[in-house]
Amino acid sequence: MDPHTSAQDVMRCDLCETAVVQMHCDTCFVNLCKACVGEHISADLSKPHKIVDFKDRKSTPLYPGCTTHFKERCQMYCKQCVISVCTKCIVSDEHLGHKLSEIGQIIDEKRNSIVQEQTELNEAIYPTYKGIASDVQNRMSQLEKKFEDLSASITKHGEVWHIEIDIIVKNLKAVVDKLKNKQLETLQKQLNETEQKISKIGEEIKLLENAIDSKDISKLLSFKSNLDEYRELPQKIMPSLPVFSPKRIQGDQIRKLFGVLTSHSLTSDKHGYSLKINQKSTEAGSSPPVKRLLDKPETVTTIDTGYRTSLYNVACQCDEQIWTSGDDNTMKLFSINLSSVLKSIRTNLSPFFQADIAVTKSGDLVYTDHNDRTVNIVKNEKTEKVIRQLKLKPDGICSTFSGDLLVIMNSGDYKESIVVRFSGSTEKQTIQFDDTGKPIYSSGFYHRHIIENRNLDICVADSKAVVVVNQAGKMRFRYTGHNPAPKNNPFSPRGITTDSQSHILTADYYNDCVHIIDQDGQFLRYIDCGLSNPHGLCTDANDNLFVAECTNKQVKKIKYM
Structure with a gap:
C-alpha cells in the first residue's frame, strides 16, 4: 500500500515517513520509528529529548514555549513579571533580582x-x-x-x-x-x-x-x-300605581362599590439567595445545605413515654420538644434533653382509635378524632374543633409549608380513601383518583399517615406502599419496598416524614427499620439500629429523626445525616 496515495493507513514515522510509528519524543512532539530515534536525538543535542512509547505520548508535562527565545521551553516562572521564563531568560539581565519559582509549583x-x-x-x-x-x-x-x-x-x-x-x-x-x-x-x-x-x-x-x-x-x-x-x-x-325609580350608578361608582384590587408589583432582592453552606431553611423550595447520609446511624437519646400498651405517633414542637400520642386519650409534650413530661393534654378520644398529630406553622398542636369526625387544635391548653361535621373519618394529618392542613380520610365502610386540603375549615382540594379514574389510595381498615415534601409533593404511607402525588394531585410514583428487607417480612409502612434534602422516610413496622428514599422514589438505604416496631416518625430542623416505637413505648432520637 502506497502511504502517499492510500485513503487509510497506519501512522508513519515523521522522519523516514515509511516505517510504522513506535516511539514518540515528548519534548519535540515528534512521532518516530525505533530506527530514527538516534537520528532525531543527534539532530539537536541542546535539548533533553524524552523518548517514550507511542502509547505513552504526552505523559510528560507540556511546558510553555518561551516568547523571547524560539524553541525554548519555560521551566521557571517570574512572579514579578507574571510570565513563564526559560533558562536563557534567567541568565539574562532582564529578570535580575526577580523572584522566580519552579513552574511545577x-x-x-x-x-x-x-x-x-x-x-x-x-x-x-x-x-x-x-x-x-x-x-x-x-x-x-x-x-x-x-x-x-x-x-x-x-x-x-x-x-x-x-x-x-x-x-x-x-x-x-x-x-x-x-x-x-x-x-x-x-x-x-x-x-x-x-x-x-x-x-x-x-x-x-x-x-x-x-x-x-x-x-x-x-x-x-x-x-x-x-x-x-x-x-x-x-x-x-x-x-x-307605584313608580319604580332606578338609581343611576356610574361605571366607576359600581366598580368601587364591588371592590378594588390593591397595588401590585414585581420586586427583586439581590440578597434573596445565598451560597452559605451552613445555611438552614425549613421553607419549601429554598436551597438547603448539601448533607450526606451516615453509613452508620446512631441513637442519640431514648425517651420512655409511659403509655400503657402502645405508642403511636410523634411530632416535633421544636428542636428541644416533641409531642406524642398513644393508646389512651392523653397527648404528652416531652423535653428531649430532660426526657421528662412538660405538658399533658386530656382529650375525649376513644382508646381503640389512633389519633394522628401534627404541629402547625404557628406551633399549635392539631389532631384527628376518628369517631367524632373532627379535626381539633390545641391553643393555650384549650381544645377547639377547627373542622367539624366531616362526612368521612379523618385519619392521618400534616401541616403544610403554606399553613394548610392535609387530612387523609376514610369512608365509613373503609372502601374509599381520600386526601383533602383544608385552609382553616374550608375545603380547598380533594385527591382520590388518577388520570384513568382509578383510586389512588387503597381500601381497607389501615391507619394512613401523610406528609408534604419540600418540593410540595404529597406523600402517604398507604397500607403496603408509599404513594406520592404532586401538588396538583397527579400521580408521581408508588414505592413498594426494597429487597432484601432486614427481616425479610412484607413491607408495612406506618409513619412517614421528610427532611431538608427532600428524602422521604417511612417506618417499616414488621422489618424493624426505616426506609430512606429520594424524592423520585429511589431507595437509598435503611436505618436499622436496634429499632422495635417503629410506628410514628418526624424530623426536626437539624435533620434529627424521632422514631416512636409502638410496643416498648419509647421515642428514639437518631442521627442519620
Missing part, C-alpha cells in the same frame, strides 16, 4: 485553585442554582394557584352580588304583586256590587213595565219605584 497552585473552584461549583454554586430553579418553579406554581384563588374570590363575590340583586328584585316584585292584588281586589269588589245592582235594575224595569200594563187601579196608585236608590251612582275608584 505554580502549576500545582493553579491546579489547587481550580480544584477549589470546581468544589465550590459542585457543592455550593450548582446546588444553589438548582435550588433557585426549584424555588422559582415553586413560586410560579404558588403564584398561579394564588391568582386562581384571586379570580375565584372575585367570581364568588360577583355571585354574592347576583344573589343579593336577585333577592332585591324578588322582594320588589313581591311588593308590586301585593299592591296589584290589593287594588284588583278592590276593583273586583266594586265590579261585583255593580253587577248585583245591574241585576236589581233589570228586575226594577220589569216591575215598572208590569205597573204600566196593570189593569188594577189600586196597585197602580200604590206602586212606588226604587229609582232614587239607583240614581246615586257608586264612586269611581282610581288606582294609584
